[in-house]
Amino acid sequence: MRKLLESRRALTTIRGAALLGALALAAFLTAGANGCAQMHGDSTSIVPPQSVEMDDRVLARFKDEVDEYVVLRKKALAKLPALPDKATPEQVAAHQHELTSAIIDYRKGAKQGEIFKPDVAAAIVRVMQRELAGPEGEGILKAIQQGNPKVEGTPNPRDPSKEVKSQVTVAVNAVYNPAAPFSSVPPSLLLHLPPLPEEVRYRFVGRTLILRDTEANVILDYVENAIPDPSQAKPVNGPPGRTSQDTEEKSDDSGAASNPPSGDTEKLRLPLKEGSVRFAAMGDTGTGSKAQYEMSRQMAAFHQKFPFEFMIMLGDDLYGGSGPGDFRTKFELPYSALIDAKVKFYASLGNHDNPSEANYKDWNMGGKRYYTFRVIQGKGTPNAGTGVRFFALDSNYMDKVQLDWLEGELKKSSSEWKIAFFHHPLYSSGRFHGSSVDLRKLLEPLFVEYGVSVVFSGHDHIYERVKPQQGVAYFVAGSGGSLRKGNIVQSTGLTAAGFDQDYAFMMIEIDGTKLYFQTISRAGNTVDSGVIEHAPFEGGTEPAKPLPPKPGAPSVPTAPVSPNPPTTPPTQTPPAGKPPAQDAKPQSKPESKPAPQ
Secondary structure, three states, X not given: OHHHHHHOOOOOOOOEOOOOHHHHHHHHHOOEOOHHHHHHOOOOOOOOOOOOOOOHHHHHHHHHHHHHHHHHHHHHHHOOOOXXXXXXXXXXXXXXXXXXXXXXXXXXXXXXXOOOOHHHHXXXXXXXXXXHHOOOHHHHHHHHHOOOOOOOOEEEOOEEEEEEOOOOOOOOOOEOOOOXXXXXXXXXXXXXXXXXXXXXXXXXXXXXXXXEEOOOOEEEEEEOOOOOOHHHHOOOOOOOOOOOOOOXXXXXXXXXXXXXXXXXXXXXXXXXXXXXXXXXXXXXOOOOOHHHHHHHHHHHHHHHHOOOOEEEEOOOOXXXXXXXXXXXXXXXXXXXXXXXXXXXXXXXXXXXXXXXXXXXXXXXXXXXXXXXXXXXXXOOOOOOOOEEEEEEOOOOOOOHHHHHHHHHHHHHOOOOEEEEEOOOOOOOOEOOOOOOHHHHHHHHHHHHHOOOOEEEEOOOOOEEEEEEEOOEEEEEEOOOOOXXXXXXXXXXXXXXXXXXXXXXXXXXXXXXXXXXXXXXXXXXXXXXXXXXXXXXXXXXXXXXXXXXXXXXXOEEEOOOOOOOOOOOOOOOOOOOOOOOOOOOOOOOOOEEEEOOO
């Protein structure tokens, strides 16, 4: 193995599909440019190659240091009880605590510069200078600032429309503050940094690049002033300027920033077709606020008339920590009525989520930060067998390994509907964050090439239905438990419909070539609805058509809520139903397929 590595150290441009486990970092030292193509039996790939312009000796030294840490980490893990893929909050917390303590003990006396040695740190700073000065620099910097704890805070449980900042101490062997968000690391930058194994991650705290253990949250080393120009560390949130991919049309304001009158009942507009696929979507929920509890009551009320079988979660599932108390007060209690009704939850990770949450039993992630599952329409119905394939992605850390996996799964999927969900929106008119342009440049070509029909995201605390982009329908549904009132920028030209005056969630029904949707506010009102046609499963989806209530449509008795978005502390007891039983097993058609990492 050593001879093989030494014979390939002459490579300075890295092309590789990353390997698994501790060998992932070795991808840039292999001739792996065709690894993904070989894996899937296809000679073509539209995922850009890993390309790191560093001295080969510097790369090898960095790899050796990271590999040495991974070996140490495995020794620590070997002494701990194995964490099951479907763990309780108590098991997740205990395992993380024990691993954190073991790693700190093993690395006692570790100092800055032992992994990021001076020549490695200097090389990384040069990469940062080059990338930030290049044509993608603005998008890269904007992505870095999203979730950066020096820039962004955490929603206040008393009033989720406001934020509180959490300090992060940057020091070797310090534990990253679990209440603080994680910065995004833009995918185009990851393609130019040395790749890492799953056990460790790059993150930014202000201008500093840190290396942290993925689960243990221990800061292993850091590079100060990795963002070289102090002026570049200032907040740059907000929608970027137009790009060639953004529509040039004016916003039609059809529903943007509207606030429908409240009533005691609301008509269900979804058709309730026999055997249809029924699910809901919510994002940015885990505040533990009174608003989140009121939203959960509304979800339970509509579930009585539209019994959706599962819920996709669009990230920021737990704000301010992921201890057992957080899981209970920010998920299990507010959604107890849905859990008791056997609704299954499929989560994706946001910039406020600890990666260890992937092991939580009721989020069905199988211990993986990205995964896929398939749902099939019921037998004996007109559209029996229509397949819907879901792809849950980790938009916080879209490295080449994940991109290669996504391309491979999209290629081999024969499902009629392909639906992706993740945290950061590729298109958004939200003033605070806006479109994730850097992420879009890598994901959108895959969606268009391999027939993704619909994409759901959160991050911006609004609801927005974006006009179809290159045949793909995009929804931003990030107001499930957090809200930025009046945050939709109406001049982007992206908005087909939007709502930023109160909290909201979505209900979706798929029957054959049609996807029906209805978006419900905290007060129980319909703020948007429509039907998207995707026929005959070739080419892109069409713009949504109106979906008015039909004569005789069921009326939903809406849950009573505060007249305005609440700014008071959450209730201390579950508002509907009982606390979820620990042994409750949801019954649902989807079968999840974890990502092979």
